[in-house]
Amino acid sequence: MQLKLGxxxxxxxxxxxxxxxxxxxxxxxxxxxxxFLGLVMADILVACVAAVILSKILTRRIRKxxxxxxxxxxGDLTRKVEVSSRDEIGELAKSFNAMLAxxxxxxxxVRSTSEQxxxxxxxxxxxxxxxxATTQGIATASQNVVRGAETQVEMLKHxxxxxxxxxxxxDEIASxxxxxxxxxxxxxxxxxxxxxxxxRAKQTIGDIVEKIQKATxxxxxxxxxxxxxxxxxxxxKQLSQQTHILALNAEIEAARAGEQGRGFSVIAxxxxxxxxxxxxxAQQIQSLSExxxxxxxxxxxxxxxxxIAAIHxxxxxxxxxxxxxEISARVLATLEGVREITELTVRQxxxxxxxxxxxxxxxxxxxxxxxxxxxxxxAIQDQTAAMEGMSTSAQSLAQTSDHLKDLVTIFRMD
Amino acid sequence: MEGGxxxxxxxxxxxxxxxxxxxxxxxxxxYLVSVPGAPAIVGGLTEIRGRVVTVLxxxxxxxxxxxxxxxxxxxxxxxxxxxxxxxxxxxxxxxxETASAMEGAEPTVPSAGPEVSEWLSGSREIVLTGGxxxxxxxxxxxxxxxxxxxxxxxxxxx
Numbered sequence: 001m002q003l004k005l006g007x008x009x010x011x012x013x014x015x016x017x018x019x020x021x022x023x024x025x026x027x028x029x030x031x032x033x034x035x036f037l038g039l040v041m042a043d044i045l046v047a048c049v050a051a052v053i054l055s056k057i058l059t060r061r062i063r064k065x066x067x068x069x070x071x072x073x074x075g076d077l078t079r080k081v082e083v084s085s086r087d088e089i090g091e092l093a094k095s096f097n098a099m100l101a102x103x104x105x106x107x108x109x110v111r112s113t114s115e116q117x118x119x120x121x122x123x124x125x126x127x128x129x130x131x132x133a134t135t136q137g138i139a140t141a142s143q144n145v146v147r148g149a150e151t152q153v154e155m156l157k158h159x160x161x162x163x164x165x166x167x168x169x170x171d172e173i174a175s176x177x178x179x180x181x182x183x184x185x186x187x188x189x190x191x192x193x194x195x196x197x198x199x200r201a202k203q204t205i206g207d208i209v210e211k212i213q214k215a216t217x218x219x220x221x222x223x224x225x226x227x228x229x230x231x232x233x234x235x236x237k238q239l240s241q242q243t244h245i246l247a248l249n250a251e252i253e254a255a256r257a258g259e260q261g262r263g264f265s266v267i268a269x270x271x272x273x274x275x276x277x278x279x280x281x282a283q284q285i286q287s288l289s290e291x292x293x294x295x296x297x298x299x300x301x302x303x304x305x306x307x308i309a310a311i312h313x314x315x316x317x318x319x320x321x322x323x324x325x326e327i328s329a330r331v332l333a334t335l336e337g338v339r340e341i342t343e344l345t346v347r348q349x350x351x352x353x354x355x356x357x358x359x360x361x362x363x364x365x366x367x368x369x370x371x372x373x374x375x376x377x378x379a380i381q382d383q384t385a386a387m388e389g390m391s392t393s394a395q396s397l398a399q400t401s402d403h404l405k406d407l408v409t410i411f412r413m414d
Numbered sequence: 415m416e417g418g419x420x421x422x423x424x425x426x427x428x429x430x431x432x433x434x435x436x437x438x439x440x441x442x443x444x445y446l447v448s449v450p451g452a453p454a455i456v457g458g459l460t461e462i463r464g465r466v467v468t469v470l471x472x473x474x475x476x477x478x479x480x481x482x483x484x485x486x487x488x489x490x491x492x493x494x495x496x497x498x499x500x501x502x503x504x505x506x507x508x509x510x511e512t513a514s515a516m517e518g519a520e521p522t523v524p525s526a527g528p529e530v531s532e533w534l535s536g537s538r539e540i541v542l543t544g545g546x547x548x549x550x551x552x553x554x555x556x557x558x559x560x561x562x563x564x565x566x567x568x569x570x571x572x
Contacts, residue, residue: 248510253439256434
């Protein structure tokens with residue numbers, strides 16, 4: 001092409017030279033301006049003609065190329081440019097054909113790829129929608145998990161509170177068990193002391209019973225002597241009564257004797273008075289004796305009652321001693337049980353403390369899990385949003401690929 | 415009667431008196447043998463110094479039941495009348511006492527009524543030293559009353 005252009009320009013130059021030469025021959029001397037103008041005009045004319053001719057020659061294949069390009073621009077990629085020369089235009093045509101072929105391959109590739117992209121986009125959109133649905137489900141599930149975790153945290157807090165209360169109660173039970181242990185220990189000691197005191201009381205009551213019985217015998221003897229006094233007093237009373245009657249009869253005889261019996265009447269009166277006094281004193285003695293007898297009876301009754309009560313008390317004390325001994329034995333047994341209970345409650349209190357700490361740790365972990373689940377839920381929501389965006393992008397990609405396909409369909413490839 | 419010595423005693427609901435001159439003796443009644451079919455006024459028979467004495471119970475005369483010696487809480491005595499009624503005596507519960515009739519006290523006649531025995535109606539009352547009032551006992555009237563009661567109880571064969 002350069003050679004052709006060079007040759008063309010040389011031809012043009014030769015033509016111009018020739019024209020100039022010719023014109024110079026025909027142009028008169030001294031008419032320089034006219035000659036110059038004429039020369040120029042001639043040059044221009046020659047140049048124009050040469051340009052037209054050369055341009056037509058040069059542009060004929062370019063126009064073909066342009067025509068092919070126009071056809072190709074309409075989308076027909078099957079049109080090839082005929083290559084009839086080996087110059088630059090021919091090279092251009094070859095290159096154009098090659099480019100066209102490459103473009104065709106590219107378009108075919110693009111169509112294929114767009115179809116694949118479309119299919120993939122469709123599949124991706126479907127998958128994105130599925131994943132989105134799944135993610136929705138996961139989000140919902142994670143929300144439920146979050147709510148459940150929050151509920152779990154609340155329940156664990158509540159459980160922790162209850163466990164703390166249980167721990168406090170266990171501590172209190174342990175302390176009370178220790179107090180009960182000490183109390184039972186003291187009760188056992190007191191039971192032993194009480195049993196000893198009861199034994200001594202039983203012995204004392206036995207001594208008292210013995211003394212009361214002796215005193216009862218003494219009082220009964222005393223009462224017998226009082227009864228003997230009564231008998232004597234009765235005799236004395238009877239004597240005084242008889243003396244009184246005797247004095248009365250003496251007075252009667254004295255009254256019957258008249259004046260001679262007056263002195264005797266006085267004596268009888270004095271005797272009667274003595275008899276009355278004796279009877280009065282006897283009556284007093286008898287009343288005292290009866291009083292003594294009555295009081296002796298009362299005392300004997302009271303002493304017998306006391307004896308009975310003492311014997312009963314002795315039996316009660318014996319029963320109490322045996323009961324106290326049994327209580328002491330059972331207290332010792334209970335003491336062992338209380339000691340075990342105390343140990344168990346102390347261990348329970350320690351276990352409750354450990355349980356509290358464990359529950360608190362669980363609550364803390366649950367809270368952490370809840371927050372993590374919350375973050376996961378947020379991430380899932382973000383993922384859902386991203387999946388929705390991806391779905392949207394996939395749809396957009398599908399639309400784009402579809403558009404690309406539509407664009408590719410503009411091109412005719414077969 | 416005034417200033418004289420009086421033997422006074424209780425008989426049932428009444429307080430009776432008897433001048434010492436009308437009393438032979440006062441004896442304790444240890445046992446009293448009841449007479450079957452005898453009226454209530456006849457308390458029974460007793461033995462005093464070897465003699466059988468009919469003891470009259472003036473308490474029954476007022477309607478009060480008789481008292482058997484065995485059941486008596488207080489000792490029983492018999493006031494034996496002087497002759498001619500020394501075979502009779504009055505059953506007394508408790509020891510009789512002596513006193514003097516108050517001087518200047520007018521004896522009064524007790525009012526008759528359904529509670530007054532036949533042998534007491536019309537008897538005099540006297541006041542003794544100490545202010546005690548007693549009905550003066552008349553042995554004749556009491557003996558007569560007892561006899562009539564016995565005769566009425568035991569029919570005499572014609």
